[in-house]
Each structure stands twice: as structure tokens, then as C-alpha cells.
Amino acid sequence: MSELTLDPHNDSHDEHNHHVHPVSSYLKTLGALFVLMVITVWAAQIPLGSWGNNLVAMGIATTKATLVVLYFMHVRYGTSLVKLWAILGFLWVPLLGFTLADYATRQYEMVPTWNANDKGSALARDRSGTVGDSKKSMEEQTEANVRGRF
């Protein structure tokens, strides 16, 4: 049971049980995760502007994820190769953001049934008759859009 008190910072590779970490580090991580969860719920109620709120929420989520990866998934105590794999994996997500550059710098392109004033018009419309902004048929809308363009 002496491994229980083993300090992970003083580990060396000669130590056979260097993968045994103190329970207190897990408890602290869990406590921090709970506190961050309460903060993220609380911060969502405060108007900080859409960018402000999004940054706070995603910042807290990223912090929580980092804690889980470092302490629960033991990446902090992992070998360099494991660290490299973990970092490369998560690097993928922010890199995906470059895809958004296309949407940020261009107008949505017109397609025959697309109406700039009708949100979500990429979905089939007037399927039910009870929902949907427009009661117009697809043909009428197409015609209206084409008239609008030329």
C-alpha cells in the first residue's frame, strides 16, 4: 500500500509502480471539474455578448477537457509518444475551423429554391402545411427567386 503515497513528481523509470498516482490528485481533478461545471452554467446566464459567452463556455469546456486528458487519462505522466498522439489528435479540432473561413468570406450561393428571406430554406418546405413560413409551392418560390435575381 506504500504506492498510494507515491509522489508522481518524483517518479523515475526505475520505479516499477510509477503508474500509480495518489488518489488526492484524482479527487482534486474531480472537484475542479464540478466547480468549472457550476461556473459554466452560471456564466451562461450573464450577457457578455454572443462572442463573449461563447468564448467563456468553450474556454471552460477546453479547460475541463484538458484536466480530464492530463490527469484522468494520465497523459501528463505518459511517454513523449503518447503526448504527441494526444496533442495531434486534439489539434485536429481547431484546424477544422479553417473550413469556416469559406463561409465567413463569401455569400451563400443561390440555388433555384433558395430564398434569402426564408430561413432554413435548404430543407424541404410545406411538407406538413401546419409549420413553415411560406404556403407557397416550390414552383412559385423558385419563380419568385428567379425573378428576384434578374
Next chain:
Amino acid sequence: MASTAVDTHAHHHPGLHHQFEDIEQQNEAYLVGMWSFMVNEIMFFGGVFLVYCLYRWRYQDDFYAIHHELNWKMGAFNTTVLLFSSFSMVMAVHFATLKDRMKTLMNLALTCACAFTFLIVKYFEYGAKFEHKLFPGPNFRPELEHLNGANPNVAQLFMSLYFGITGLHALHIIIGILIIGILMGFWYKKNPLVTEDFLPTEMVGLYWHFVDLVWIFLFPLFYLIPR
């Protein structure tokens, strides 16, 4: 050749397979293999999150309106349950390294119990959406009070993303319950595969923490959309 230079004690590790030089090399191979799988999972969920980001960006106001249909209290409860299950999972790994069979089994059982609790809460959440006719598809006919002023088309888009992404996550929870169950069977039967080597337990733990990671992002993205 190198074997004489390495601590010979490592060669006698009971969990060591013959193709590996020593237990450290074997552990690293196991972990890098598991991380490769998780990189796949990150790429998979990353693409799904990208779709969410695009539509959320375009229809922010409608997403904000319709997100009130989701019960953030249930979401927060489930977040707490999953965070705790990650803790019980890491405790199972901890006791696996100490070869404490009973405590490992108890913590794995606790993790499974949390997973079932999560699914039961999700069942009630999904049930409410079906009741309010918010499930996307031909039966999407919510009353106006359940649209909260959102455009119906966008509301349906939001619900598609909600059911699609949380459904994929729930599928991962179900698979997690299965593999934790199999792991518990091994521990219960004192299979040397798990009792002599903690790495299999650690790898199941890594999977479970990954499922937790996905939910850490899903919770604010769906339940806490700012105005």
C-alpha cells in the same frame, strides 16, 4: 543483445508478451494504439461539431430560441453523473494497478451504474421531445409554444443536430457499458489478462474518459446557448 542491458526484472513481468522488449515498451505500444483509435474518434466527432458550428453561426437567434426546449437542469445532472463516472473509472484503474480485485470491480460497477443513470435521464429527455412532436422528420409538428418563436425549419434543423449528436454520444455510452461489462467479467473470473496487467483496464478507462470529453463540449453547445 539489449536484454542484458535492461533491468532483467522487467522481463519477468507476468503480463509481458514475447514480441516486446520489456513491459514499458509493451505499455507504450498499447497506449499509442488506443490513442490512435481515439484520434479517429476525435476526427469523427470533430466533423460533426463542424456541422453544428456552421448552422449555429448562421441561425444563432433561432438556435437560441429553440434551445429553451432542452432542459438544462437534466443536462447539468447528466454532466455531473458523467464527470463522477470518469472519477470512478480512474479509481478502478488505480485499484487495478494495486491488483485490488474487489475495489476494481466495485468502481467499475459504479461507473456502469452512472452510465445507466445517464441513459435513463436521456430517455426521459428524448421522451419529452417526442411528446412535443419535436423529433425531426415527417412527424415534426410542434405547437407554437414549443417553438419559442424559432423558425420551424431551423427548429427542425436544431433537433436533427440534437438527436444526431447526442444519439451518437449515447451509442458510445452503450458501447462503453458493454466493454466495461466484459472487463468486469474478466476481473470477476480472475483472468490473468486483466489481473496481471493493468493496461487493459487503463485502455477501457481511456475510452470512457473520451466519452466524458465529448459530453463536456456537448453540454454547453446544446443546453447553454447564449442569446
